[in-house]
Amino acid sequence: MSFTRRQILAGLSGLAVVGLGVGGGARYWLGRKEAPSGHDYELIAAPLDLELVPGHQTPAWAFGGAAPGMELRARQGEWLRVRFINKLAVPTTIHWHGIRLPLEMDGVPYVSQLPVLPGEHFDYRFRVPDAGSYWYHPHVNSSEQLGRGLVGPLIVEEREPTGFAHERTLSLKNWHVDEQGGFLPFSVPREAARNGTLGRLSTINGEANPILDLPAGQIVRLRLLNLDNTATYRLNLKGLGEARIYALDGNPVEPRPLGEDYWLGPGMRICLALRVPAAGEEIALRDGPVRLGTLRAVPAEGATVGWPAALPANPVAEPDLANAEKLNFNFEWVGTTPAAGETAAPSLWQINGVAWDINDKTCADRPIARLKQGKSYIFELKNMTQYQHPVHLHGMSFKVIASNRRKIIPYFTDTFLLGRNERAQVALVADNPGTWMFHCHVIDHMETGLMAAIEVA
Ligand SMILES: [Cu+2]
DSSP, X not given: OOOOOOEEOSOOOOOEEOSSXXXXXXXXXXXXXXXXXXOSEEEEEEEEEEEXXXXXXXXXXXXXXXXXXXXXXXXXXXXXXXXXXXOSSSOBOOEEETOOOOGGGSXXXXXXXXXXXXXXXXXXXXXXXXXEEEEEEOOSSHHHHHHTTOOEEEEEEOSSOOSOXXXXXXXXXXXXXXXXXXXXXXXXXXXXXXXXXXXXEEEETTBSSXXXXXXXXXXXXXXXXXXXXXXXXXXXXXXXXXXXXXXXTTEEEEEEEOXXXXXXOTTOEEEEEEEOOSTTOEEEEEETXXXXXXXXXXXXXXXXXXXXXXXXXXXXXXXXXXXXXXXXXXXXXOOOOOOTXXXXXXXXXXXXXXXXXXTOTTGGGSOSEEEOTTOEEEEEEEEOXXXXXEEEESSOOEEEEEESSSOOOOEEESEEEEOTXXXXXXXXXXXXXXXXXXXXXXXXXXXXXXXXXXXXX
């Protein structure tokens, strides 16, 4: 099977940038101070046929006429106002992964809002407190909705210009399609009981094995986002050129070399600075030994510059470790392997002995932990399974402080890839009131039990 460039064959082109937009809409906030009414983006979810496999159509679902969805941008500290219009035949929502926002904007059905029904719209309006690379996706029937393409990048720019003159967003997604472009099952119980159900066609920005041109001799900010349901990418670069890590999952880190294989689990992001080699050189962006795409250096104007300074820290509260309360969270496998052909969503995983039932609208009424607002906590995350779980918390960022399996340089994140049998400690200040989802971002682990609610009041 050979895949070439994606072509959009049909479908609704769904997005309009309104209001103050100039030059493609990326600078729509110019001149606006605080205006919670109206909207900056009109974002439509609608069916869209894609040519992921040459000569065949894939009946995808798209945000803003593209899958992955169109890139939304905002500036740190300002409002992001999105009028979301559902032109799908099914109910849905939008969750803003990694954004610290009020509960009613969080996009979780029956917890923060009712599902947005076909033909309805919903206005999402919130301030974006942190700069970095984030993303958006539904929180309804997630295996299918994310699987069909409802995922998109959300970039929050720093308040002040950084030292980067060039940047690219690379959204990684592995599609569940066969050789005719038809969708394969997004979740198969016997796979959900193991690593999760993998897709078969790896893409960057919707294209299999693309060639991406970068300016020779320049330093480029590469925002790599894992928007996949299941796959953990073991990212590495092969070729000339030097890469340094500048941010993990939206939060700046002290710049350091990329090194070998960075494990980027579902929902996670990494921001690299890449010194692009001389024109004509190529760098392979790889998942382990497998090439995902090619970065090609092309002649460029402009003098070469040095490495940018570290990005400014986000205003995330520092947990008080000396006085923090410790809470244990055990991630367990229930221990039944579904028979081949079994179709109902089985209960396969648990957190602290409780499996989330994706069909029960009242699960969030029974939070597995109740945190006191303003207090610091240390979560002891214990993976009692043979599979890794990207553990994600809504509403708040947490600081990874320790692991029994690897050396940790403490950093803030919203998603931590908890390795098999790993024990890790993360800490946070419970500073955002609400009922927040706490779940594995392997979507079919989440839908077969590995989700819980944590209350902050
Ligand atoms: Cu998992």
